[in-house]
Amino acid sequence: MTRSSTRTTSFDVAALAGVSQSAVSRAFTPGSSIAEETRQKVLEAARRLNYVPNSIASSLTTKRSNIVALILGNLANPFYVHVMHAFSRKLQEHGRQVLIFTVDAGAESDDAILQVLKYQVDGVILTSAQLSTRMTSMCHDRGIPIVLFNRYIPGSDASGVRCDNTAGGRLLAEAFLAAGAKSYLIVTGDPTATTSGDRVRGFMDRLIEGGIKRTDITQIEGYSSYEGAFSATIRYFSAPDVKRPEAIFGVNDIMAMGVMDALQLRLGIRVPKDLMLAGFDDIPEGRRAPYHLTTVRQPIDQMVNETLAILHLDEPTRPIERGIDRRIAGRLIWRSTIPVPQGNG
Amino acid sequence: MTRSSTRTTSFDVAALAGVSQSAVSRAFTPGSSIAEETRQKVLEAARRLNYVPNSIASSLTTKRSNIVALILGNLANPFYVHVMHAFSRKLQEHGRQVLIFTVDAGAESDDAILQVLKYQVDGVILTSAQLSTRMTSMCHDRGIPIVLFNRYIPGSDASGVRCDNTAGGRLLAEAFLAAGAKSYLIVTGDPTATTSGDRVRGFMDRLIEGGIKRTDITQIEGYSSYEGAFSATIRYFSAPDVKRPEAIFGVNDIMAMGVMDALQLRLGIRVPKDLMLAGFDDIPEGRRAPYHLTTVRQPIDQMVNETLAILHLDEPTRPIERGIDRRIAGRLIWRSTIPVPQGNG
DNA sequence: GTATTTTGTGAATGCGTATGCATTGTTCGC
DNA sequence: GCGAACAATGCATACGCATTCACAAAATAC
Structure with missing residues (x-):
């Protein structure tokens, strides 16, 4: 059986059912004018021939x-x-x-x-x-x-x-402020995407309104991925003269997960005991036991x-x-x- | 502009380029017989008209x-x-x-x-x-x-x-045997899938060949998901008269991850110190720091x-x-x- | 220079379906 | 019981392109 076998068309079905091709078309088009009896006859014939309407052909006319x-x-x-x-x-x-x-x-x-x-x-x-x-x-x-x-x-x-990424960023900033964090690290995502930028902007604006100094907010690039955030975190904390922040905002959950694992499993920093953390998105993975991330849910x-x-x-x-x-x-x-x-x- | 706007067809392009419709078709068909000069003329006309060939129409004839x-x-x-x-x-x-x-x-x-x-x-x-x-x-x-x-x-x-799921199951059984595990728990996946069944079969066959008694091998259902395996593990270990196994085989990595988190974060059982674990698939997630799963890689x-x-x-x-x-x-x-x-x- | 091959081109046709239009059959109101 | 409204159906055609065929033009051979 090669792939060029001749396919059964609505004409074949029409012939077997003893109706016209248009009747077959109508039988498969909901809401078109056809007698139920005729429709059943057509469907039965179609079933016997293993006929399936050709959507490609149909869209040629329907656009x-x-x-x-x-x-x-x-x-x-x-x-x-x-x-x-x-x-x-x-x-x-x-x-x-x-x-x-x-x-x-x-x-x-x-x-x-x-x-x-x-x-x-x-x-x-x-x-x-x-x-x-x-x-x-x-x-x-x-x-x-x-x-x-x-x-x-x-x-x-x-x-x-x-x-509303900006507003979401503000929500997280408020949470951190309420918990008393004074210095911040932001792990950003893809710089070409507004998503990351908006979240960061809302977050920072609210922090500054809350009295945090600009010099107490640092940004590093996490490349929107677990692995990117993981290694960026280790790199940041391994620098000789690093000032340890009190809170980290991972601009999405998957990065926050990478940050958290880097902190706890590589750097010996406990979350939230030594350092607070938040993500964004509320992906199911972030709800799991090892993370239990505070985050903003995108509906x-x-x-x-x-x-x-x-x-x-x-x-x-x-x-x-x-x-x-x-x-x-x-x-x-x-x-x-x-x-x-x-x-x- | 409504959605029924009349689309530009190869005829429009042909008219603008001063050639026939077939020339347009040939210009877009790699390997067809057309002079390079004509082709460029057609492509230029197409670009100016924002013409894109209609694959739907084309597949009607090419099948x-x-x-x-x-x-x-x-x-x-x-x-x-x-x-x-x-x-x-x-x-x-x-x-x-x-x-x-x-x-x-x-x-x-x-x-x-x-x-x-x-x-x-x-x-x-x-x-x-x-x-x-x-x-x-x-x-x-x-x-x-x-x-x-x-x-x-x-x-x-x-x-x-x-x-080769059966052989993969055997590989993991051998690893466990070499590490000296004597009693086993298998967290199985979707029972309607042969994947899970084959892995379990190969695994058990090799264990029995290695001298493990059937009564020292237990199976529970993990529903092919992290969450399913997580809660199945907790349920199993929380039973009053449970015999703690020395090794657990999560039939895929995502379940093994669920098992591991349940063990370490809920049940206080350390992997691999208190209990060995293996998965199957080698998904990137299982390579991450919290898991670092021993597994079989599907290429x-x-x-x-x-x-x-x-x-x-x-x-x-x-x-x-x-x-x-x-x-x-x-x-x-x-x-x-x-x-x-x-x-x- | 003519005969032969190669290459490029256009007209016509087919792909499988939807649908406007005409026709026939049916029902309803009065 | 008659015309009107309507439902059901078939006919013919359009949809946008690829392909075949036939033929013209160009290239090559002698």
Whole structure:
């Protein structure tokens, strides 16, 4: 059996069922005008022939592929695995397919988008990747909505959904301040991503409002990964004249986990006894026993829903929503890596 | 701008470039007969019109979609995230698209396969999911190769690539025997998957050959997840009349990690001082400082390559390879969770 | 210089389905 | 019981591209 075997088409099914090809088409199209009896006849014939409608051919006429493209950077951060899973589940529930594209963290997504455009996807979701204005307009010109997930490009025509990273950073700063931390180390993520920058900014602004001196806040680069944060931490604390901070903010949970392991297992520094720590994201991995991270929860499901709402795949004739910047509040999750301040339950 | 905007087609490009539509098609088809000068003219016109070839329309005539379906169960196990990433990278390098489908662990994959067939994919890769013979023949009948990744269905027409799980289980049993463990606990995974069963079988067979009594080997269910293994471990050790084993085999790394944390952080049992432990997979997470798991490495890249070789997407006319069962040896990675036996470096 | 091969090009056709339109059959209201 | 409204169905065509075929142009051979 070679791969060029002739496939059964709606005409074959029509012949067996004794109806026209259009009747077959209608039998598989919900809401179209067909008698239930005829429909059953067609479905029975289709079953006997192992017929499956050809979505490729169908989308040629409908101009709808029912495919949504999901472009992912940084899969090394489990947060985006959970995001992918959430999108996948949700879209599958609605009978849509997910075309996955992985790009290196921080890389241009132009190639990915061009590939994806070839497939006439109904929408594009972009996480942790750059987006040029040329690609934005290419998508919009051909009527394909594109939504940035947890990314923000100022002045861009592309809409986006993100956690309120700045406010989240402030929440964590407040927690640290309440616990009495006076000096800080921030382990930052990918410098090309606004996510990290916004969190750091909110965090620092609040610290300074709280009376912390700028010279008591240091930043090091953690490369958005466990391993990057792990070794950055060891490097920092191994410097000869280092001033040990009282608190560390890992700009995402996976980095905070790397920091914590470096501190406790390599440097002999206990969390939170000797040093407080917080992350951001609230990934399930950070809830586990060894970490029990204090963090800010990004409400993935809500963010996914908002993203799909902006795509509004069900209403293809509605104009594309441009330049929307939906910010969703994160919630402080108080666990073990910041001691509960005295006087607060 | 609504989504029904009229898209630019190869005819538009042809008109602007002053050539025929077929010339445009040829300009975008590598290896086709066209003068370089004409090609440049066409590409320039295409660029100016933001034209992108419509792969959907093209696959209607070529009967090749350049899409490969990847059906994933159990994304909670990071191993399969790495597998997905490896497939994604490899397929993208070859200019192919990845259609992702996630199914609940242990669930039927029939629906997923039917969906995927609608899109005339060039191949199907199935990880951790059941596969009915009906779906196998539906794929094969329409010339779509399907390969099971790390699954094995005895007597099935579908080909598969897997790690030699039985041999891997034996390797770990040998390591434990060499380290002198006399009593064992096995934390098993999804009972519907052969992966877990094979590993357990090889492990037990070798233990018994090594003189361990059956009564000194206990099995509990860890549900293939960190959380499942974590709580199963606590439950087991909290029973009133429990006999503490000297060694535990977590049938995959993520479960071994759960076991380890439960032991050390909840039960006060030190690894490997009080109790030895091993996993299976060699996921990067298990290499991290808190775990440093002794395990068997599944050679993901090699397995991915073998899988793609069986699909042989580049030679669509070659007959589908049926019933292949490619087993690839795993390698013992000796880290810290089994003490090195005396006399061995 | 003509005969032969190679290369480049355009017109026509097919891929599998959805859908507007026309037609037939059916039901309902009065 | 008659016309109108409506449901069900078939026919024909459009969708955007790749491919085949035929032919023109160019390159090579003699």
